[in-house]
Every structure is written in C-alpha cells, then in structure tokens.
Amino acid sequence: MDFELTNRQKQIRLAAREFAEGEFPAVAREYDRREEFPRDLWKKACELGFIGLFIKKEYGGLGLGFVEFAMVMEEFWRVDPGCGNILLAGFGSELIQLYGTEEQKKKYLPPLTKGKAIMGTAITEPDAGSDILSILTLARKDGNEYVINGSKQFITNGSIANYLAVFCVAYPEAESRLRRFGVIIVETDSPGFSALKITGKMGIRASDTAELRFSDVKVPKENLIGMEEGEGFSQIMQLFNINRVIAASQGIGVAQGALDKAIQYVKKRKQFGQPLAGFQAIQFKIAEMATWVEAARVLTYQAGWMIDHRKMDPKLISMAKWLAGEVGVKVTNEALQLHGGYGYIAEYDIERFYRDAKIVEIYEGTKEIEKNTIAREILGDYRR
Numbered sequence: 001m002d003f004e005l006t007n008r009q010k011q012i013r014l015a016a017r018e019f020a021e022g023e024f025p026a027v028a029r030e031y032d033r034r035e036e037f038p039r040d041l042w043k044k045a046c047e048l049g050f051i052g053l054f055i056k057k058e059y060g061g062l063g064l065g066f067v068e069f070a071m072v073m074e075e076f077w078r079v080d081p082g083c084g085n086i087l088l089a090g091f092g093s094e095l096i097q098l099y100g101t102e103e104q105k106k107k108y109l110p111p112l113t114k115g116k117a118i119m120g121t122a123i124t125e126p127d128a129g130s131d132i133l134s135i136l137t138l139a140r141k142d143g144n145e146y147v148i149n150g151s152k153q154f155i156t157n158g159s160i161a162n163y164l165a166v167f168c169v170a171y172p173e174a175e176s177r178l179r180r181f182g183v184i185i186v187e188t189d190s191p192g193f194s195a196l197k198i199t200g201k202m203g204i205r206a207s208d209t210a211e212l213r214f215s216d217v218k219v220p221k222e223n224l225i226g227m228e229e230g231e232g233f234s235q236i237m238q239l240f241n242i243n244r245v246i247a248a249s250q251g252i253g254v255a256q257g258a259l260d261k262a263i264q265y266v267k268k269r270k271q272f273g274q275p276l277a278g279f280q281a282i283q284f285k286i287a288e289m290a291t292w293v294e295a296a297r298v299l300t301y302q303a304g305w306m307i308d309h310r311k312m313d314p315k316l317i318s319m320a321k322w323l324a325g326e327v328g329v330k331v332t333n334e335a336l337q338l339h340g341g342y343g344y345i346a347e348y349d350i351e352r353f354y355r356d357a358k359i360v361e362i363y364e365g366t367k368e369i370e371k372n373t374i375a376r377e378i379l380g381d382y383r384r
C-alpha cells in the first residue's frame, strides 16, 4: 500500500493550485454576481491542458487518470467552485472516450481540449431526476437518422455547449427495460434544438445551467455513442461512477478552501483579549473540520485510484460522493460560523463558498441516492 503521490501528481496539483490562485480570486465574485460562464478562464485552462486532461494524447488530451482529474478539480474548487467548474467543459467526453467509435473520438474529443468546443451531458428531465429510467425524451429511428423529441432540465453547459450527449429512449420495444436507452451526440446548432439558461441559482453561479428542448431534432444514426443499440443505460451508469468521484473532489475542494479561510480568520480576529484561535472550543472545531476533509479526501482518492486501475467499486464511489458532499456542506457552514457576522456578508468569500457547497449533495446523484447504492451493495437481496 502506497499513500504517496507520485512526483508527476505533485507537479499537476501544484500547477492547478498556481493557476487557480493566480486567475480566480480577482474575478470570482463578479462572475458569481453576473451568473456568467468565465470564457477567458476556460480558454486559458485549455491552453494549459487542464480541460479533458484524462483524454488520450492521440485525441488532444494529456492521457492522465481520474485521480489527477479529481486533484485538479479539488484545487480549482478550493479557490472558487463557480470558476472551478470550467473543468466540466468536457462533461461527457468520458463517455465518448470509453465507448465512442473512432470517428466520434476524432471528431468530438480534440475540439474540447483545444478550447474550440464545450460539451455537456443531458440526462435529467422535468419529471425524471433520481429515477433516470423514467425519462421520456424519445429518439425515434427514421432511416439513417434519429429524430429526437423531449426536454431536459438542469443541464450543465446547456446554453453554451456545442454538443451534448443526450440520454434518450431509443428502443422502447426492447424486452428488458434497461436496454431501451441510447446516448446520442446532438450538435446544438441542429434545427429544433433550443436552450434556455436558468438564472437565480443558489451557488456555482458561474457554471452554466439550462433547460433544453428537442423538437424533431434530426441526428445521423452515426451519433449514437458506440453505435451499439441498447447500451445507453450502462454507459450512463459508468459515467456516474466516474463523475461521482469528480463531484466528491468538488466537495473536498470547497471544504478545504473554507477551512483555509477559517484558519486565517481565527488567527487574526481577536475577542476577549486574544485571537479566536486561543479558545479550545475553536481549536476543536478546526481539528474536526480538518479531520473530516482528510477522511473524505482519502476515500475519494481511493475510489478514483480504483477506477484508474479498472477495479470500479460503485459502493466506494457512492461512499466518497456522499461523505465529501456532507463534509463540503458541514465545513463551509462551520467556517462561516467562525467568521461571525462578517461571514454573512458577500464581501467575504466564505458566504459564496457556503452557497456553492450544497450542489455536491444534489447533482451526480443526491445524497439519498448514494446511500441507496451503498445500502443495496451491502444488504444485497435481503428478501430471499
């Protein structure tokens, strides 16, 4: 067993930290206020190889693993979660890399790493969130095309993406319910496609979120990811496995960032004639927060390491995602509390971190759905 990061990993972590610390603080509050995707930061992150860093070299990426992706996400979120989500500009490329045909990989992966395209993945619908098998968006086969009708809700990058991986009912007649789905790449300049940006989000406001409509959107049948019919559900589950680890790293990042701010603040702020850090109640709080963050980090790295070593463990992944989400919310809450009244004012970044943290308990599977997965894996079929 080896808990040491490799030199390469240490360099990547440092590069991510330097980039985020150098670029985000001056603009983060403004992007949050304007609810605007930071295109300039995204472009710079592409130039440095951060976007799609897990994409193989032959398709324009650095060919790194998901542990490295998680580390970079953590460092970005540590400085600012909203700006940090520029790393999701290739959300769905994991699917193309894993299952796509050679043509799909050549066409859709390189533009993502070169700053020429943004993508997203559209699963959730107005009436199908946690229960993804209930989606209604229909991709009807018509000769050499799929004709897509339906709507999607809360889609990251939805109004700025050049293409989207869309989870559809494509084979409604399939005997097994699990084989009725396909993931289809839709280019967003296709006639019949429209996106409406959602504003007024509580947090990660620099991250784009949109509602999508598909009205007779025609897509060549070659855009079915992998070209093998009936594989959509298992492809999406695999994407969840990967991206739950990435979401967990967001929880760790926001928690670590909040903890850093709290440590600085309690050393500086004096009450009753001494720095807050002098009170044992405050020391215990800092000790607990640091321990929670470290526990979530170890679990997340382990889950990521398992993916990179082809030992996917959905139970461990869900544990990491649930714990890191909870730690993100708990630590930002405590860190704000340690700032007293100042923490409640937007002038202090901790106010934004507190708002940003909550999303980790919601997307990529809510905390309840993560616990369902953990319990199912532990209890098995208890009815027998």
Ligand SMILES: Cc1cc2nc3c(=O)[nH]c(=O)nc-3n(C[C@H](O)[C@H](O)[C@H](O)COP(=O)(O)OP(=O)(O)OC[C@H]3O[C@@H](n4cnc5c(N)ncnc54)[C@H](O)[C@@H]3O)c2cc1C
Residues within 6 Å of the ligand: 120, 121, 122, 123, 124, 128, 129, 130, 131, 153, 154, 155, 156, 157, 201, 209, 359, 362, 363, 364, 365, 366, 367, 368, 369, 372
């Ligand atoms: C900012 C943002 C970005 C997002 N980005 C994307 C994206 O890029 N792509 C995408 O497809 N989706 C995205 N989502 C959607 C997100 O994944 C869903 O919101 C989430 O899966 C929950 O679905 P829902 O909102 O419909 O809630 P519901 O599924 O209706 O759940 C409501 C509540 O009931 C609980 N619940 C539901 N079922 C059970 C159960 N069986 N047992 C116990 N409790 C249960 C849930 O945990 C939750 O607390 C995003 C959402 C947000 C807010």
